Amino acid sequence: MFMNFRRIHKVQCIQLLTTALVLCMVMVSWEELDHHVVSHVRSYTYRYLVNSYDFLNSSFNIASKHHHGQNGTDSVDGRLGRYPYLINHPGKCKGDGKSWEDVLLLLFVKSSPENFEQRQAIRNTWGNESFLLSELSANVKVVFALGMHPNVKRRSRVQIALQQEDQAYGDLIQQNFVDTFHNLTAKLILQFQWGHEYCPQARFFMSADDDIFIHMPNLVKYLRQLLSSQSGATHLWVGHVHRGSPPNRRKDSKYYVPYDLYPWPSYPDYTAGAGYVVSGDVAAKIYHATLVLNSSMYIDDVYMGICAKAMGVSPKEHVHFSGEGKAPNHSCIYDHMITSHGHATDVRSLWQAAADAKVNSRGFMGNLYCTAVRAMLLCLPYYQNTYSCMAAFT
Numbered sequence: 574m575f576m577n578f579r580r581i582h583k584v585q586c587i588q589l590l591t592t593a594l595v596l597c598m599v600m601v602s603w604e605e606l607d608h609h610v611v612s613h614v615r616s617y618t619y620r621y622l623v624n625s626y627d628f629l630n631s632s633f634n635i636a637s638k639h640h641h642g643q644n645g646t647d648s649v650d651g652r653l654g655r656y657p658y659l660i661n662h663p664g665k666c667k668g669d670g671k672s673w674e675d676v677l678l679l680l681f682v683k684s685s686p687e688n689f690e691q692r693q694a695i696r697n698t699w700g701n702e703s704f705l706l707s708e709l710s711a712n713v714k715v716v717f718a719l720g721m722h723p724n725v726k727r728r729s730r731v732q733i734a735l736q737q738e739d740q741a742y743g744d745l746i747q748q749n750f751v752d753t754f755h756n757l758t759a760k761l762i763l764q765f766q767w768g769h770e771y772c773p774q775a776r777f778f779m780s781a782d783d784d785i786f787i788h789m790p791n792l793v794k795y796l797r798q799l800l801s802s803q804s805g806a807t808h809l810w811v812g813h814v815h816r817g818s819p820p821n822r823r824k825d826s827k828y829y830v831p832y833d834l835y836p837w838p839s840y841p842d843y844t845a846g847a848g849y850v851v852s853g854d855v856a857a858k859i860y861h862a863t864l865v866l867n868s869s870m871y872i873d874d875v876y877m878g879i880c881a882k883a884m885g886v887s888p889k890e891h892v893h894f895s896g897e898g899k900a901p902n903h904s905c906i907y908d909h910m911i912t913s914h915g916h917a918t919d920v921r922s923l924w925q926a927a928a929d930a931k932v933n934s935r936g937f938m939g940n941l942y943c944t945a946v947r948a949m950l951l952c953l954p955y956y957q958n959t960y961s962c963m964a965a966f967t
């Protein structure tokens with residue numbers, strides 16, 4: 574073979590230059606690349622190779638670091654900063670004031686003091702307890718979890734309004750912590766603590782954001798199916814599952830988590846906090862985990878994942894629980910919808926439309942049409958983060 578040395582020289586030069594250029598580009602955009610690609614690859618690898626996260630229990634366990642006996646939980650409570658109640662309804666799950674009612678679902682809506690409009694929209698639509706009881710014969714308790722208004726100057730005025738609101742509706746549960754993003758874990762603990770103390774008999778427990786839409790008829794149907802199945806109503810944690818998510822290391826992000834808070838490249842599996850359901854036994858386990866696990870992880874969904882992992886509970890994916898996204902507005906989507914995120918005032922029109930949807934009377938052609946519509950809406954790439962493409966065919 575004939576080789577031209579000059580030519581090789583030239584080719585090598587070009588190769589060298591190209592390599593240098595690529596390296597430069599990688600270096601310049603490294604942070605972006607790291608955030609979007611490398612950290613995910615690292616995290617997935619970790620999730621699928623390690624997948625035990627045994628270290629979580631030992632490194633977050635405060636009981637093992639501080640010596641106290643069986644009855645030492647009070648001092649743990651103090652250290653974890655459990656907060657006193659400002660507004661409470663201890664009798665919510667006791668019908669006649671003495672014995673526990675048979676509650677199908679205890680539903681906590683994570684709200685904030687100033688979100689009066691959202692709470693009102695929920696009360697008028699999917700969160701209307703008396704409607705759920707009369708139309709679906711479902712005993713569901715809907716309560717709102719709150720802290721205190723973060724602005725000290727406005728706090729007392731807002732607090733008076735909250736007390737009036739609570740006198741009218743009797744559904745606020747408020748503790749004495751500042752209601753901020755970084756205190757969301759305190760709100761999570763409030764929910765499980767309250768459930769443990771005042772509604773331990775509830776078959777299911779749900780936590781949801783106040784900008785969510787819950788298709789109650791579908792949810793109640795699903796929960797009843799679980800109850801009548803062989804083993805389904807225990808050991809359950811269901812929602813939109815995040816598997817092997819990497820911690821966010823960008824300082825400008827809302828979800829930034831420093832290395833000293835969480836040094837590992839991947840979180841344990843958890844469900845999107847927008848809305849998830851656990852069975853009564855799991856709620857009790859999570860409560861007990863919150864007593865011994867350090868709650869400084871301020872991303873509440875992740876903290877829930879840490880608690881569940883320590884108790885040997887894994888989340889289960891349900892395609893009709895949405896993550897961040899809003900479900901497409903189409904009657905064919907309502908058939909199986911459980912939750913949809915990112916709603917405000919449109920909750921009312923959606924409730925009207927969803928309650929109207931005639932699922933069973935559609936017939937073969939109607940079902941075929943709806944599957945096609947769902948495939949169009951869910952499998953094309955614009956509605957990311959609502960339901961996966963799979964949801965079109967179930």
Ligand SMILES: *[C@@H]1O[C@H](CO)[C@@H](O)[C@H](O)[C@H]1NC(C)=O
Binds near residue numbers: 631634636883884885
């Ligand atoms: C978690 O750690 C505590 C104390 O270190 C231990 O008693 C407990 O059994 C552990 N739980 C699991 C599920 O490993």
Ligand SMILES: *[C@@H]1O[C@H](CO)[C@@H](O)[C@H](O)[C@H]1NC(C)=O
Binds near residue numbers: 696697702703704707
């Ligand atoms: C709840 O629904 C009932 C009818 O089922 C209705 O009378 C009541 O006004 C509703 N409550 C709210 C707060 O919208």
Ligand SMILES: *[C@@H]1O[C@H](CO)[C@@H](O)[C@H](O)[C@H]1NC(C)=O
Binds near residue numbers: 749750751752753759
């Ligand atoms: C959380 O609430 C507590 C009690 O009110 C307060 O001291 C603390 O500053 C709050 N933390 C954040 C990050 O807002």
Ligand SMILES: *[C@@H]1O[C@H](CO)[C@@H](O)[C@H](O)[C@H]1NC(C)=O
Binds near residue numbers: 635652833834868
């Ligand atoms: C919880 O973890 C944080 C950060 O890792 C640490 O500063 C704090 O001392 C821990 N708290 C307890 C009670 O162990």
Ligand SMILES: *[C@@H]1O[C@H](CO)[C@@H](O)[C@H](O)[C@H]1NC(C)=O
Binds near residue numbers: 902903919920923926
């Ligand atoms: C959904 O679409 C219907 C018409 O198909 C419309 O009347 C309704 O306002 C829409 N709702 C929302 C929440 O966009």
